Amino acid sequence: MADLRIQLAGIASPNPFWLASAPPTNTGYQVQRAFEAGWGGAVWKTLGDPIINTSSRFAAIHFNGQRVAGFNNIELISDRPLEVNLKEIYETKKRFPEHALVVSLMVEPKREKWHEIVKKVEAVGVDGLELNFGCPHGMAERGMGAASGQQPDLVEMQTMWVKEAARTPVIVKLTPNITDITATAKAAVRGGADAISLINTINSLAGVDIDTWNTIPHVGGKGAHGGYCGPAVKPIALNMVAECARNPLVGVPISGIGGVSSWRDAVEFILMGSTGVQVCTAAMHHGFSIVEDMIDGLNNYLDEKGLKSVNELIGKSVERYSDWGDLDLNYAVVARIEQDTCIVCNKCHIACEDTSHQCIERHIDDTGAAYLKVREEDCVGCNLCSIVCPVEGAIEMVEVPSMEPALSWNQRQAAIASLGKSNDSDDGDKKEAV
Ligand SMILES: Cc1cc2nc3c(=O)[nH]c(=O)nc-3n(C[C@H](O)[C@H](O)[C@H](O)COP(=O)(O)O)c2cc1C
Ligand code: SF4
């Protein structure tokens, strides 16, 4: 069995699976039950100035038989009194000293407000703080959540204020509702963040009821934009984590969040630079016990890979993530149909014929049976046929050796530019000669 322990910016945890700040971490009762179930850490539901939550606040997207492919909410931060939360945090930490207990905070962008809440929360013995600059809905009028998190200078300044008062590690949680996530990640680091966590939820409207014309969800006939999360957001979160991980100006540990539902998802986030992961929607959908499969799956995976510790996995795919301009334009794959496996459903032919490069031919063999064959010289290796094929293994994307050396777009442009320069200087020489 591999060692699953992690240290995120000095915060020790028995495994990399934490519950994210959200309904599953609303009370001491819940967090303690989660630790008993096996979760290594928890980020307590965001604390701040008293608020009131609306009734009717969640909605989900069920896609093609898959329930909760995406999850939408218009919930705000904790609506329980601060003193009650602090008492329960103290009791929870006392009972579970080895688990990671981080508390999420969100207050107005005022120095004294941040100092005050940091001191109160640290006094009850937390392992770290997470600053919620991500909540996409509500409280914007007070400059909180994403209203702060979309402005790098506000992220930097507030992180600095927190660091002035904090004795425990400070994690800055980033909003994905921004063009370039590294702008706010770098701002957090400039402000002194010990780690970043991402992503919070994505601006969303789950749907419109076509019978009543109300939004989904609605509060007495009115709706407001919410935050989207769950399996549907994983690719967006993974890209943002990778962008931060490969940016040398970020350079702090990352807690990966967004659509993590299984140990496989966690491995992907860790390979892309996360030290650990946080989970919300999957726990809300299936309960705390899903962590058992996550722990077993990760353990087996590490054993199979011959790795002794989960830490050996962190960031192993980061250097394989690059810019499009650095990809080899001479690398090529083509589709090949395995005749023994193919059920001749024709889906690949339709996809290639209607929306790709018209190179899957239909034939009839000597016995009169139909079969499909790729005209490889015209195949551009787009992968579409293998994506739409309903039979595992019926289409293989095969690498074809290239006669040309590797050449990226950037190298190509640089070569053209240097050619232009040498022509210019040739012209110049000639002109001088004349
Ligand atoms: C109902 C709900 C409430 C949430 N409340 C908070 C919150 O109080 N503070 C916070 O930082 N994030 C909050 N989040 C965001 C989650 O912590 C997490 O960033 C997001 O859901 C993505 O993870 P997931 O795809 O595993 O759900 C909330 C999410 C949901 C669904
Ligand atoms: S990979 Fe793309 S171009 Fe090639 S056969 Fe499939 S769909 Fe057509």
Ligand code: SF4
């Ligand atoms: S989609 Fe797959 S199974 Fe269907 S015809 Fe093409 S290769 Fe065969």
